[in-house]
Amino acid sequence: MENAETLTQAIIEMEEEKAMALTRRLLEEGTAPMAIFKAYQNALMAVGKRFEEGVYFIPELILSGNMMNEAMEIIKPYLTEEKSRDDQERIGKIIIATIEGDIHDIGKNIVATLLELNGFEVKDLGVDIAKDQIISEARELDADVIGLSGLLTLSFDPMRELVEALKAEGLRDKIKVIIGGGQMDEQVRDYVGADAFVVDAVSGIKLCKAWVD
């Protein structure tokens, strides 16, 4: 019998066509939209686990995230009285952005998607964002974490300036700062004054979850 569990398995195994067809069929047959949503959530958790185990990599993170987004479009018309995805309880709030001067966003986008799937309220400000805007958005959202992305060495100084501005505004103790990107290491973390650096998406999500726990 095909059910939500079969759907979860199809997603985990990257069987995209099967997963989409099954999503439609289950909804037509009257499965609750939230059960479908849950099936995707479970699948993406399992995908994240396989990533940590070194079985899955970027292709699977991207494809599973994409399946989830496609499925949300299919589910939308069925979400009348059911709780929508946005009504879910959130475990923490995070502002994420590529820092001023840098326009790279692939890593940042993957992290933002995974954070949402893991229950965070995520405000993604985009690329090349000035520190003042990031700080004011963090203040407005009452963010727990600021996630800064940067691929190039030119991102180091603007990140450091942001942390200094956070201190000057008395916000540093309230907000964790995590930096991510190809050239990040302990040396850069120390220079920037961030709480942590990461070079892959899943370890970043793990850290953020531990912080808000």
Next chain:
Amino acid sequence: MTDIKDHVSPSQLQADFLEKWVSGEGIDFIDDNASESYQYRAGLIKDAIQLKKSPDRVPVVPLCTFAPVNLYGYTGKEAMYDPHILGKVSLDYCKEYDADAAGAAPMVMYGPALETLDYRLYKWPGHGVKEELYYQFVEKEYMKAEEYDHFIADPSDYWFRVWLPRTHGALGPLAELPPIYGTMELPMAGPWLCALGAPPIQEAYKALLEAGRQCFEWINVLGPYLAQITQAGFPFYAGGATKAPFDVLGDSFRGTVQLMMDLYRRPEKVLAAVERLVPLMVDSGAAGAYANNNPLVFIPLHKGADGFMSNEQFEKFYWPTLKGVMVGLIEKGCVPICFVEGGYNQRLEYLTEVPEGQCMFIFDKTDMARARKILGGKSCIGGGFPVSLIVTGNVQQVQDETKRLLDSAAGDGGYVLSIGCAMDEAKEDTLKAFIRTGKEYGKY
């Protein structure tokens, strides 16, 4: 090169090309000292590539993009808009910092020509990024999924009539051109020529010619500075450049996000496309090497790094065609130099499959002790020094790390001291400390 190609083995062909490069043949050196310095420096690099045991010392070759510009107080925009500035800082940098090879200044390119073309693949200083910064790639889905067949059947036609119009705004009208193949017969030549006469297409060609004129003027100003660099005794660390087929597809055509999903959605198309690119990328790299009389061909590697894909995916989609390009370059007498961005800790064993003593791998985040262990005696390795220390560290830290790196990676030859990243920026004291320590401590 072509006249001798049919008579000698690839390894001999490469040895001859390297020998010719090291000799400095055809360079009008300023004095005997410069000539000797050139041969010494290029000789160190040649010895490293050929895994010569215990040469004099390790070659010290930090890779740069905009770092010389930034070290002399100029902005990225000034370098991209004034070839005198670019030329002067490149020459001054070589003389003052005294590394063993010079960077390819023309890779900084000329802003006015990019403006003429309405070039959309990058943003550059004063054109989408701040004037003091450096150019950056704008990754998008420039090729649609349904266009794979066109790309595979005829990459040049696809490149010219579909991709170029999309990525170069001023060349947009070229999308209306019919294929060139009608030119084979008088009665069939009309459609192509008539289309060429249409005003928008005329404008597109005018823009292309204008960009060419601008670049020609630019290189004629920059060229004499570059000549002075070699005449003063510094070889260039790249004669040509090319890319791994998977990165071509992922960076400039499909985009990372789409290509990674293609591995599941249309794997056979991805494989056909990357295979189709192999001879094209070999020719592209070798052409630069021949034109510059320098066998070193740079191959920056992007999307096959640890974390990007599994070993199984690497083995299927990335490595065979990269290896194909490397072997193809060697067969043409060139030396493939892979600039291995990110980490390759899971992939090092694959790299042993290329011909021994004929390639170089410059690493970024890879564990250099392991790289030495696995590739030692097989291929020249280099890099592994964190750029973060050059940009944010102090002299003592740089000295310590340089020594540590040399201890773990230099072995008894086959190593080039380099930084794990082509530097957009650097600091004078740390970079000088890196080069000085490398020369002093890197003696065999």
